[in-house]
Amino acid sequence: MAAFAWLASPRTGGLAALAGVIALLPLALTNNYYYDVAILVGLNAIVCVGLNLLIGYAGQISLGHAGFFGLGGYGSAILSARYGWPPLAALVAATAAVGLVAFLIGRPILRLRGHYLAMATLGMGVIISIVVSTEDGFTGGPDGMSVPPLTLAGLVLQGERVWYWIVGALVIAAVWLAQNLIGSPTGRALRALSGSEVGAEVVGIDSSRHKVLVFVISAVYAAIAGGLTAHYSGFITPGKVSFFHSIELVTMVVFGGMASTFGAVVGAAILTTLPQMLTVFKEYEMVAFGAVMMGTMIFVPKGLVPSLAMLAAARHRPAVVRAIGSDR
Amino acid sequence: MPGEPMSAQLTQYLLTGVTIGAIYALVALGFSIIYNASHVINFAQGEFVMIGGMAAVSLIGAGLPLPLAIVTAVIVTALVGLMLEKFAVERARGAPVVTLIIITIGASILLRGLATLIWDKKLHPLRAFSGDRPIEIAGAVILPQSLWVLGIALVIVLLLSWFFGRTLFGKAILATSHQRLAAQLVGINVRQVLFVSFGLSAALGAIAGILIAPIAFTSWDVGIMLGLKGFAAAVLGGLGSGPGAVVGGLVLGIAETLSAGYVSSAYKDVIAFVLMLAVLFFMPSGLLGKRSTERV
Numbered sequence: 001m002a003a004f005a006w007l008a009s010p011r012t013g014g015l016a017a018l019a020g021v022i023a024l025l026p027l028a029l030t031n032n033y034y035y036d037v038a039i040l041v042g043l044n045a046i047v048c049v050g051l052n053l054l055i056g057y058a059g060q061i062s063l064g065h066a067g068f069f070g071l072g073g074y075g076s077a078i079l080s081a082r083y084g085w086p087p088l089a090a091l092v093a094a095t096a097a098v099g100l101v102a103f104l105i106g107r108p109i110l111r112l113r114g115h116y117l118a119m120a121t122l123g124m125g126v127i128i129s130i131v132v133s134t135e136d137g138f139t140g141g142p143d144g145m146s147v148p149p150l151t152l153a154g155l156v157l158q159g160e161r162v163w164y165w166i167v168g169a170l171v172i173a174a175v176w177l178a179q180n181l182i183g184s185p186t187g188r189a190l191r192a193l194s195g196s197e198v199g200a201e202v203v204g205i206d207s208s209r210h211k212v213l214v215f216v217i218s219a220v221y222a223a224i225a226g227g228l229t230a231h232y233s234g235f236i237t238p239g240k241v242s243f244f245h246s247i248e249l250v251t252m253v254v255f256g257g258m259a260s261t262f263g264a265v266v267g268a269a270i271l272t273t274l275p276q277m278l279t280v281f282k283e284y285e286m287v288a289f290g291a292v293m294m295g296t297m298i299f300v301p302k303g304l305v306p307s308l309a310m311l312a313a314a315r316h317r318p319a320v321v322r323a324i325g326s327d328r
Numbered sequence: 329m330p331g332e333p334m335s336a337q338l339t340q341y342l343l344t345g346v347t348i349g350a351i352y353a354l355v356a357l358g359f360s361i362i363y364n365a366s367h368v369i370n371f372a373q374g375e376f377v378m379i380g381g382m383a384a385v386s387l388i389g390a391g392l393p394l395p396l397a398i399v400t401a402v403i404v405t406a407l408v409g410l411m412l413e414k415f416a417v418e419r420a421r422g423a424p425v426v427t428l429i430i431i432t433i434g435a436s437i438l439l440r441g442l443a444t445l446i447w448d449k450k451l452h453p454l455r456a457f458s459g460d461r462p463i464e465i466a467g468a469v470i471l472p473q474s475l476w477v478l479g480i481a482l483v484i485v486l487l488l489s490w491f492f493g494r495t496l497f498g499k500a501i502l503a504t505s506h507q508r509l510a511a512q513l514v515g516i517n518v519r520q521v522l523f524v525s526f527g528l529s530a531a532l533g534a535i536a537g538i539l540i541a542p543i544a545f546t547s548w549d550v551g552i553m554l555g556l557k558g559f560a561a562a563v564l565g566g567l568g569s570g571p572g573a574v575v576g577g578l579v580l581g582i583a584e585t586l587s588a589g590y591v592s593s594a595y596k597d598v599i600a601f602v603l604m605l606a607v608l609f610f611m612p613s614g615l616l617g618k619r620s621t622e623r624v
Contacts, residue, residue: 293437297427
């Protein structure tokens, strides 16, 4: 528990611990399947760290981030498979395009708040998802399309072990960037927004500009992860763009703990591996997943990492108080 | 007469649109009732539609006469709605919006999973209430089932406006939606209001699911799209507004069939969300919603 509090609070300590976990994890990964799951965890963690900036720190909901994830994936897939672009250039171009899209729709969409923002982002996500399944000339429709592997300076990046280190490094970079943003004046402005938007404006924060900025950043995180996922698995289907995937992403963030970057990583780790573990339930899998979703939100509404950190803090502090309490 | 087939086609689209629009309206009313009572957007609303339809199919399969099967299916669904409120939503009172959204989405996944266990993953037809012989109106045809849909939807809208306008309990729900604390102060049992609103809106969803099943079949996953579209209809009309839900449903149904007929049937499902976004951007309180200013 003490180790946990240390991991959750100081920035550098947390980052070092994360790097340590990523470096040591391969000792426990005994076959390619475990590597595959670990890579998927890392890719989802990248999306969640970005999404957590938006949901956890700026207090803005998005139920459509699978749209950005999918646009990044399909954009990169289409440019490299159908137009013969080098995959890395395709990935960068698709990510830039997603950033531009997020910038353009960010301003009107982020004027909305609470439920209305949730609805608008949901609508945006569903529209992207329907377009992807309908434009089968480009996307292969409901069957999906195959994606060429990523190449770097003539080297083809393939195999779980290579990808593990790429994704591991990117997760650390993503966390590091997010933490720097949170610690910067922009990050403080975002947290002020989350507390009270009017209050933030009164002290001179341009709320609209900051919200759009963090929306674009989170979309770019999602797009990069989407593109990498497509190139890594060599295949992409509309399932990655679906409303359900948006919900999975939000659930990871909330499950791990809002406004906690490591919470987002933990949430991604648990909810990505959960379906793999739930396959033992076979036909009960869907029921079990729904029940876990409901149960954690009802009983651990603050999310795992903040709740555990609070628990750890409570264990440390009131030893005397507890002793008195037990005497009575 | 050169204009004749053109207008017959238009009439046909309008009739189909109004029928499907009435179904959206019923689902949208369910969203609005729960939103009013609790400020929760219940993403499991579509599953009520599915449970209603599937329960009716299996009860008729078990040999029950149609009216009895319908009533039982509606009651079963209402019980599911009450349980959802009792065991999930009430326990999470005061949680942030995003938490409540995830809880109801978790519930919808759970209910869909249960449906695949209790029933199966196949499409199921429901026998039409009174035959399949189309009736001709102004050069267009309409199925008897469509008349049932429109008739029952109309009766329900009238019943609901009587309930909310004339009965004490209906007024208590409205009062709670306007100001929860004030309602509590004048002695309204706010928890009971919340409980009943879930049952009521589950029943509405079930009726929608049973009415549409003879036209569009039913299956374990039918609630996803119907739920999202009903949601879009509720936003279109103004979330929380009863007349808005009806208008939103009808506008959506007609817009959808017109665009499927004249523009592109592949993009039929997009219309709902494009309209929803347009309304949110340009008139966020919807066509008939309350114009509200936010207090700081």
